[in-house]
Amino acid sequence: MVSKDNFRQVVPYVPGEQPKENDVIKLNTNENPYPPSQGVMETLSHIDNASFRKYPDPDVSDLVSEIADYHNVNKEKVFVGVGSDDVLAMCFLTFFNSGRQVLFPDITYAFYKVWADLFKINYREVPLDEDFNIVPSDYLAENGGIVFPNPNAPTGLVMPLDRVEEIISNNPNNVVIVDEAYIDFGGESALSLVDRYSNLIVTRTFSKSRSMAGMRIGYCMGNEKLISVLNSVKFSYNSYTMSEVAIKTGVASVKDDSYFQRIVGKITETREKTKEALTDLGFTFPDSSANFIFAKHNRIDAEQLFNALKENKIFVRHFDLPRIKDYLRITIGTENEMKALLDFLKKYIENN
Amino acid sequence: MVSKDNFRQVVPYVPGEQPKENDVIKLNTNENPYPPSQGVMETLSHIDNASFRKYPDPDVSDLVSEIADYHNVNKEKVFVGVGSDDVLAMCFLTFFNSGRQVLFPDITYAFYKVWADLFKINYREVPLDEDFNIVPSDYLAENGGIVFPNPNAPTGLVMPLDRVEEIISNNPNNVVIVDEAYIDFGGESALSLVDRYSNLIVTRTFSKSRSMAGMRIGYCMGNEKLISVLNSVKFSYNSYTMSEVAIKTGVASVKDDSYFQRIVGKITETREKTKEALTDLGFTFPDSSANFIFAKHNRIDAEQLFNALKENKIFVRHFDLPRIKDYLRITIGTENEMKALLDFLKKYIENN
Numbered sequence: 178m179v180s181k182d183n184f185r186q187v188v189p190y191v192p193g194e195q196p197k198e199n200d201v202i203k204l205n206t207n208e209n210p211y212p213p214s215q216g217v218m219e220t221l222s223h224i225d226n227a228s229f230r231k232y233p234d235p236d237v238s239d240l241v242s243e244i245a246d247y248h249n250v251n252k253e254k255v256f257v258g259v260g261s262d263d264v265l266a267m268c269f270l271t272f273f274n275s276g277r278q279v280l281f282p283d284i285t286y287a288f289y290k291v292w293a294d295l296f297k298i299n300y301r302e303v304p305l306d307e308d309f310n311i312v313p314s315d316y317l318a319e320n321g322g323i324v325f326p327n328p329n330a331p332t333g334l335v336m337p338l339d340r341v342e343e344i345i346s347n348n349p350n351n352v353v354i355v356d357e358a359y360i361d362f363g364g365e366s367a368l369s370l371v372d373r374y375s376n377l378i379v380t381r382t383f384s385k386s387r388s389m390a391g392m393r394i395g396y397c398m399g400n401e402k403l404i405s406v407l408n409s410v411k412f413s414y415n416s417y418t419m420s421e422v423a424i425k426t427g428v429a430s431v432k433d434d435s436y437f438q439r440i441v442g443k444i445t446e447t448r449e450k451t452k453e454a455l456t457d458l459g460f461t462f463p464d465s466s467a468n469f470i471f472a473k474h475n476r477i478d479a480e481q482l483f484n485a486l487k488e489n490k491i492f493v494r495h496f497d498l499p500r501i502k503d504y505l506r507i508t509i510g511t512e513n514e515m516k517a518l519l520d521f522l523k524k525y526i527e528n529n
Numbered sequence: 530m531v532s533k534d535n536f537r538q539v540v541p542y543v544p545g546e547q548p549k550e551n552d553v554i555k556l557n558t559n560e561n562p563y564p565p566s567q568g569v570m571e572t573l574s575h576i577d578n579a580s581f582r583k584y585p586d587p588d589v590s591d592l593v594s595e596i597a598d599y600h601n602v603n604k605e606k607v608f609v610g611v612g613s614d615d616v617l618a619m620c621f622l623t624f625f626n627s628g629r630q631v632l633f634p635d636i637t638y639a640f641y642k643v644w645a646d647l648f649k650i651n652y653r654e655v656p657l658d659e660d661f662n663i664v665p666s667d668y669l670a671e672n673g674g675i676v677f678p679n680p681n682a683p684t685g686l687v688m689p690l691d692r693v694e695e696i697i698s699n700n701p702n703n704v705v706i707v708d709e710a711y712i713d714f715g716g717e718s719a720l721s722l723v724d725r726y727s728n729l730i731v732t733r734t735f736s737k738s739r740s741m742a743g744m745r746i747g748y749c750m751g752n753e754k755l756i757s758v759l760n761s762v763k764f765s766y767n768s769y770t771m772s773e774v775a776i777k778t779g780v781a782s783v784k785d786d787s788y789f790q791r792i793v794g795k796i797t798e799t800r801e802k803t804k805e806a807l808t809d810l811g812f813t814f815p816d817s818s819a820n821f822i823f824a825k826h827n828r829i830d831a832e833q834l835f836n837a838l839k840e841n842k843i844f845v846r847h848f849d850l851p852r853i854k855d856y857l858r859i860t861i862g863t864e865n866e867m868k869a870l871l872d873f874l875k876k877y878i879e880n881n
Contacts, residue, residue: 179728179755180702182627183674189764192587203583212578221774222574226564229778230740231555235544259611262767270647275534295622295765322535350532376531388582391773403531412541413647415614421743422573422774426581 190291193494202517204508205492207330207359207469209388211440211511214433217389217426228421235416240427244396247431248368253401256408257427259418261358261382261395265324266292268378268397271410272352273298277321282311284501286330286356305329309463311336313343323348326356328364331496331506333465335364342367345374352403354378361386361441362448363466368398375400385468386441387430394419394427444468448509454519458526462504473503477529485525491518542643545846554869556860557844559682559711559821561740563792563863566785569741569778580773587768592776595783596748600720605753608760609779611770613710613734613747617676618644620730620749623762624704625650629673634663636853638682638708657681661815663688665695675700678708680716683848683858685817687716694719697726704755706730713738713793714800715818720750727752737820738793739782746771746779796820800861806871810878814856825855829881837877843870 193206212218237257245252258264269292273279276299281289283302293300303315309332316323323344328335345353345367353376355367360381367379378399384390397407411418419427430437448465455462455472462472474482483495483505494506509515545558564570589609597604610616621644625631628651633641635654645652655667661684668675675696680687697705697719707719709731719731730751736742749759763770771779782789800817807814807824814824826834835847835857846858861867 178701179624179704180627183624183702183704184758185623185626185762187761187765189761190768191764192584192768195584195586197586199579206584208584209582211582213581217581218578221576224573226570227551227743229565229569229743230561230563232544232547232558232560232736232742233745234547234549259767259770262769266766271537272531272535274537275532291765295762349530350535352531352535384584390584390769391579391581393585393769393772406536409539409541410537410647412543413539413643414618415611416542416544417614417742417745418611420745420772420775423772 185295187295188291190288194492196492201490201492202510202514203492204510204514204518205494207385207467207508208390209385209440209444209468210509210514211388211443213388214430214436216429216433220426220429221422224422224425228425233417233419233421233424235412237419237424240419240424243428243431248398250368250371250398254371254398254404255396256404256411257394257396257419258411259395260384260393261356261380262288263418264380264395264397265354265356267407267411267414268354268380269293269298270296271407272378272403273322275321277319279322279324280316280318280320281324282329284309284332286326289324309334313340316344317347320348320351322351322353324354324356326358327367328359328362328465328467330359330467331469331471331494331501331504332463333467333469333471334463335466338365338367342370345370345377349376352376352378354380356380358382358385359467362445362468371398371400375402378403383427383430387437388440389426389430392423392426394423444509447512447515451509451515451519458519458522469506469508471504471506474526477526479503479505482525486521489521491521537647539647540643542640546844548844550842553842553844554862554866555844556862556866556870557846558742559737559819559860560742561737561792561796561820562866563740563795565740566782566788568781568785572778572781573774576774576777580777585769585771585773585776587764589771589776592771592779595780599783600750602720602723602750606723606750606756607748608756608763609746609748609771610763611747612736612745613708613732614640615745615770616732616747616749617706617708619759619763619766620704620706620732621645621650622648623759624730624755625674627673629671631674631676632668632670632672633676634681636661636684638678641676661686665692668696669699672700672703674703674705676706676708678710679719680711680714680817680819682711682819683821683846683853683856684815684823685711685819685821686815687818690717690719694722697722697729701728704728704730706732708732710734710737711819714797714820723750723752727754730755735779735782739789740792741778741782744775744778746775796861799864799867803861803867803871810871810874821858821860823856823858826878829878831855831857834877838873841873843873
């Protein structure tokens, strides 16, 4: 019997369900309802054999350069990984080593706590205010780094850039990670601050706005020194994290900006219509800037609604956690999907 | 300025060069010279949009099942990752936590030391004997786990299964990882021992024998308890490490066993011919069971040969390390590539 002291003890993150049936309406993992750019699919059909038998470029140069050009930063400021989860995990491992407490909100992306536990990082969860806002002055205490999403998840609330900057500028000795998984759907990016603050990391993902969750691409941008340290840790973990297919299709996605802007526009438009309809049905919610709405009904229990929806093959997300157990996180799908959701909710609420 | 105490200090692994020119003969990273199965390429052309916009199956069930069937083990004994480097890194993080010294050979895959440093794992390098053999009795001391490749890299030497078993059976309380990246090219796998020893992990890769280095697929097999702990750590790092494209093309590769056997047969045949030719040119080498030969010339310096080859666009690998600096690691390519290598060496040796 292997001694238990050999094992790392963890409580893993539980991702939203990925049902295998095709006839469900899937509004539970903040995926994009639209396909990726046509260029992505075309790129796939032109992949050649050498892309398989040879190792990919360990520096991921083509994708790094494409992203750097797109954001108008130099390429020494860009780091790419297997989804932003990989990028964030790598950042935790690389930047949170002082032993001092790392700070993040109490209601936020649940993976932060999991990574901190995995890597034995000391941390403190900082409560949001009663309206679910991040309060910058709460992040001025001594710490070993800070991480928060903007817009925050699962609330959808965005922080204005001057408040984000307040947190960054007051913590010059520690790394501040702004997780912008949802920024394309609303809010002002902290990317404009990367050249001014040497302690800032901004993370992004291809999984939401770029419709490429299945391909696993994420990235971050920051000061050259931070990116260089991050690369050293990455090269101490796995030289080749990105497949040649991910690199090439990622480049194709970034190149097609007009399609990207168009689908993001459709989703934000659908989101605003959905807000009105949910309000009419008796829901309240923080005013989301993301591709989901975090909604609470004025009468019917969230778990009951969650189960009723699921029985009707509409998947949303419910977190059985303090402060947020009355809420459902509903991803913005196509117009038709939202209509189906709203029709069901209307009927269900009338009859219950 | 960010305080240095926030950063993890590492000395990263340096992978072999991936030159971007297409006119080089690339014998430096143990890639397969043949393309993957036709089924792999066909699978790619049938990938649909949903594979991109949705998250992949976090359990990677289809690929896990296909691998389990192929090896005739149950699927709770199989774990899949982004190349065997990802799988091995995850194993180090998961299984080497006791604080006791982890043991591995002094001449071996250079990444073991890098992972140990990255995760702050205590370790001791155990010297190979003077003929580069692993000596099982050296692995009986108290330890916190053991890892070695079989066949070993960069020597290519395989250990008979009874000696591998000696190490496993004498360390029941600690995890023993047998890294079988090259086993398809020769030697007897420890896989037959997985059902008998609860402390054994056997790792494999799609990057060598399966010609899929570019797609990043590796896996390991072991006792259900070990695989379950490993999965908990993986789900604490990144829920979705494997892209949908990797999952589907991986399945296609495993399904086409006759093609797989055929290319592995061609490579081992070329290897044996190359051994004869190298001997005729004055090289000596351990008798490799892998897809490379670790060769030393009786007169000409290895670094000199390395540079001369590189100038002629033939890339091999040279490690400037104690005990092995006189050797070149030469990957087995196609018959034509080996002919070009041998022709060059013949001429060069005659003239120097």
